[in-house]
Structures are given as structure tokens and as C-alpha cells.
Amino acid sequence: MKKSLSQKPARKSRSSHFEMTPAMQARMQKAMVSIGNIADKQARKDDKIQREARLAIAETFDAWLDWMEETAPEQVEEVFFELGCFATATNRRRMFKHAKAPEGVAERAQEQVDRWKAEEEATKADAAEDAQSKSGAAESHG
Template sequence: MKKNLSRKPARAPQKAKFEMSPAIQARMEKAMVSIGNIAGKQARKDDKIQREARLAIAETFDAWIDWLEEEAPDQIEEMFFELGCFATATNRRRMFKHAKAPDGVAERAQEQVDQWKAEEEAAREAAKAEAAGGANGHADV
């Protein structure tokens, strides 16, 4: 039993290209400006919410440290250490000037940051060596 296949042209005929009228083009431009304004307004609103959230945390920080000093004094050094490990160098220096920052925690945090940098550099060098060794190893095959 044979199946009759309908023949389709190998190529579809080209359709006329759509051209926007000046009125439609003006309306599209106006709509894009409107969308841009709405997105900008929403972005500013979101930024304000995040600024306010960071300010609330900053304003609560000293009260939390005071509570921590009474309830778990051993946690203060650990908290400063952890924050210091993830802060930028400038913020780390500023952070450890805080009145409640324990002595020696700045050096401990800097040692940890230096260790992480050394490990990252060693991993980078190992990856380079492996890539160079892998390129040379394929020549033997």
C-alpha cells in the first residue's frame, strides 16, 4: 500500500515585510519610555527598601552586641572574626575599631583571609600545571 505524500514547495514564498507606520512607531516609543519609567521607579523603591533594611540592622547591632556580652560573651570574638573574614580590607579595618571588638581578633581574621588567598593561589597554580600537563600528555597518544 502506497502512501500519497502531498508535495510542498521546497521554499515558502517571501512575505512582504511589515513596516510600521509613523503613528504606530511613535506609540511604541512612548510605550517603551513608559515601561522604562515604571521599571526605574520600581528599582528605586526596591533600593530604598534594602537601604532601610541595612540601616535597621546597623541600628540594632549595638543592642545585640550588648545582649551577647551578657548572655554569651565567648560569641563576641567569634562574631567579629566571622564578619572580619568576609569584609573588605577597608571595612575590616573600620570594624575592628569598634569599642566591643576584642583584642587580637583583627590579626586572627587577617590570618584567615591570607590563608584563603594562599589556598586560592595554590589551586590556581595547580589548575595551570594540570592544564599544561594535560596538553603535553595528549601528545604521547
């Protein structure tokens, strides 16, 4: 014999319409302002920490360069070369005015940057050419 399954009682439909009272809206607004102020304060604190860290590196750089000139002079040129390769054009010009910047490293860094730009442009041109040939092939099959 089969047992009959008991049926679940029908659920009451919940009202999906929720309205915030003016007091709730005021509390929500106050909470959002408070959260915004806390986030802003933390962001400013983090920015200050990072500014101080960059300043500490900058203030130590000359002493480190002096030490590098004594222990591994070839590394000084490599440091300036690598920094120059990743700097903006403006910062690159400024950087190579440094008293410890070796002769010729500015030109070497600029040559590397130019090579990277040429490689990037060639890659983009190849990609555009490939896309053009694929779209041309798709049109001829269509």
C-alpha cells in the same frame, strides 16, 4: 481499492515584509519610555527598602552586642571574626575599630583571610600545572 488522498489547496505566501507606520513607531517609543519609567521607579523603591533594612540592622547591632556580652561573651568574638573574614580589607580595618571589637580578633581574621588566599593560589597553581601537563601530553601524542 485505494482511496485517493485529497490534496490541500496551496497556501498563499504571506508577505514577510512588515513596516511600521510613523504612528506605530511613535506609540512603540512611548510604550518603551513608559515601561522604562515604571521599571526605574520600582528599582528605586526596592533600593530604598534594602537601604532601610541595612540601616535597621546597623542601628540594632550595638544593642545586640550589649546583650551578647551579657549572655554569651564568646560569641561576640566569633561574630567579629566571621564578619572580618568576609569584609573587604578597608571594611575590616574600620570594623575592628569598633569599641566592642575584642583584642586579637583582627589578627585572627587576617590570618584566616591569608590562609584562604594561599589555598586559592595553590589551587590555581595546581590547575595551571595540570593544564600545562595535559597540553604537553596532547602535543607529544600529536
